[in-house]
Amino acid sequence: MATPLPPRRRPTMVDVAARAGVSRALVSLVFRDQPGASAETRSRVLAAAEELGYRPDGAARLLARGRSRTLGVLMTVREPFEADLVEAIYPEAERLGYEVLLSARTPGRDEATAVDGLLAHRAEAIVLLGPDVDDAFLAELGARTVAVVVGRAAAGLDSVHSADADGIRQAVDHLAGLGHREIVHVDGGTGSNAAARRTGYLDAMAAHGLADRARVLPGAYHEDAGIAAAHALLTEPELPTAVVAGNDRCALGLLDTLRRSGIDVPGRVSVVGYNDDRLARLSHVDLTTVRQDAGRLARQAVRAAAARLDDPDLDPGETVLTPELVVRGTTAPPGRGNCP
Amino acid sequence: MATPLPPRRRPTMVDVAARAGVSRALVSLVFRDQPGASAETRSRVLAAAEELGYRPDGAARLLARGRSRTLGVLMTVREPFEADLVEAIYPEAERLGYEVLLSARTPGRDEATAVDGLLAHRAEAIVLLGPDVDDAFLAELGARTVAVVVGRAAAGLDSVHSADADGIRQAVDHLAGLGHREIVHVDGGTGSNAAARRTGYLDAMAAHGLADRARVLPGAYHEDAGIAAAHALLTEPELPTAVVAGNDRCALGLLDTLRRSGIDVPGRVSVVGYNDDRLARLSHVDLTTVRQDAGRLARQAVRAAAARLDDPDLDPGETVLTPELVVRGTTAPPGRGNCP
DNA sequence: TCGTGGAACTAGAGCGCTCTAGTCGCTCCG
DNA sequence: CGGAGCGACTAGAGCGCTCTAGTTCCACGA
Secondary structure: OOOOOOOOOOOOOOHHHHHHOOOOOHHHHHHHHOOOHHHHHHHHHHHHHHHHHHOOOOHHHHHHHOOOEEEEEEEEEOOOHHHHHHHHHHHHHHHHOOEEEEHEEEEEEOHHHHHHHHHHOOOEEEEEOOOOOEEEEEEEEHHHHHEEEEEOOOOOEEEEEOOOHHHHHHHHHHHHHHHHOEEEEEOOOOHHHHHHHHHHHHHHHHHHOOOOHEEOOOOOOOOOHHHHHHHHOOOOOOOOOOOEEOOHHHHHHHHHHHHHOOOOOOOEEEEEEEOOHHHHHHOOOOOEEEEHHHHHHHHHHHHHOOOOOHHOOOOOOOOEEEOOEEEOOOOOOOOOOOOO | OOOOOOOOOOOOOHHHHHOOOOOOOHHHHHHHOOOOOHHHOOOHHHHHHHHOOOOOOHHHHHHHHOOEEEEEEEEOOOOOHHHHHHHHHHHHHHHHHOEEEEEEOOEOOOOOHHHHHHOOOOOEEEEEEEEOOHHHHHHHHHHHHHEEEOOOOOOOOOOEEHHHHHHHHHHHHHHHHHHOEEEEEOOOOOHHHHHHHHHHHHHHHOOOOHHHHHEEEEOOOHHHHHHHHHHHOOOOOOOOOEEEEEEEEHHHHHHHHHHHOOOOOOOOOEEEEEEEOHHOOOOOOOEEEEOOHHHHHHHHHHHHHHHHHHOOOOOOOEEOOEEEEOOOOOOOOOOOOOEE
């Protein structure tokens, strides 16, 4: 019988080679699925590895190959739309032969820390999810490594996002088409894509001859902002008939605050979100929203990273996808009052 | 002037050493913050590194040190409670000198794949979030490496979870105290912690002399299960006066489906969740729920992993935290009818 | 004057892989 | 019969670090 399972040490290629009675190089071949080993030897090696519980050491492998073929993804662990993106990143990365490493920005852990972690683990490219990444930080990161921004435009870097102004325009068109005139926008605060959405709203209102009725409430991309905006609206003498929120989370906050205050949605107020995240799609939420295709966004981002990795001299590209209004249950013609 | 920025190659310690005019070993010392370098040299090295944009290569470092000091965390990117856990894991890991790597299980990417990724990146220990991890898989993993399960008990492994039966009992006590007698439980399906919660419910009902009224509806830990359960209840001639859901997501599904069907919550039906995730706490949801302390759960898990790493012969421990009912706005005495 | 000790620094052997440049047997063909 | 050609396999030099065991140098005391 061959040597028993090793004491504590994680088994290495040497152990497998010894047990299978071949050289280290051969084991390496087998594990890389390269030609050059006979079927018989191959299975002997695999068997030996199995018995020892061997798995190739990523660090050593990384070091030995030039490339890590690892994509680092910076995410906010709390944002449902980013969760959708992450789920779509995995398969595309796998298809292109990349591994994925996730790192979260949290209230107590800033982007720089999160990215450093990824870089230390040899991520070849960083995919930054979410529109609130800092410009200066981006520029520096882009100089150091391959970076792709998802969710907003980023000068001088690869970015993948949807045509925000167009998306908001579709929302306003829809509402105006239903007969709404008092349409308010709760915006996404600072950040380039909030600005784009704001502009889109103002332009669309103007296009419908409603420029003088346009009104932007300061907001942000989370529920609390929607709640605050709803409370602000409720203190006013007259409610608008429709609200376009900066994103779905904000819309959700708005929605529930309005409903809990006895306001019928969409009977008295229509609400539109942005993103079409999982939450919006849940049947009990049933939010009319502007759909960004998370799958396509994610695939494009991964491809952009891979392309730049293949050819670092590529010009930075901005991929803009066309968003699409999804009409669900939170919009209706105005004036149905509170009791349908 | 010294050499200009290198062409493409990521700079290495050799480059920094050359630029600073010292040996590689000294650079290593400086970057590991070890004594043995004069203040003057130290800053010279740091300056050289800065100029070159050098950052230590994690892979090489990993390989050279025995240990990676990295914790791998398996998560479901879509579960808000796990997001809370992840956020709490980072600071504790940092405090103990560990890095954190995240890997997501998704519909198309199973636990084994996710864990393999972590292991390949040399995670020394795996923290598995969520109760649906497979038993056989766990056992095998536990034999291979250090694994800590969060959210359920796991025989033979370290686990950190809350006293599920106790939590549910508190919920039932609360409802019974309000005068409810028709209390239904929508359970979490298979999985050990769903079983514990189910048992807790049945025992608590019995303790209140309501054994014959106890009723468990099959469910799961997500919104759709809550929605389905609500629809099932709505087809029946008589609604129960209270529902204890398996977790918050399920409760949310229930809640909104009931409300959209014109059922007053808590006037006609009271709803209780489990977890107290961010969503439950949002003011527009305001869910009465059983709070699991994500912070403590996360800290305990990290500590358990660290402890076992320090001493592999430690007996596997089960840490059970006491959950606590948080009464909010979705529970009230029964019988207030539909129009308060 | 010489040792002595400590601070500052260096040489060089790994860590577990990959990959290039082989070597070794065969078969096959002229 | 000699060698070209090929499949199967191996030796050994890295990859960019860490870490042990030095070596140098310079006070400082006897």
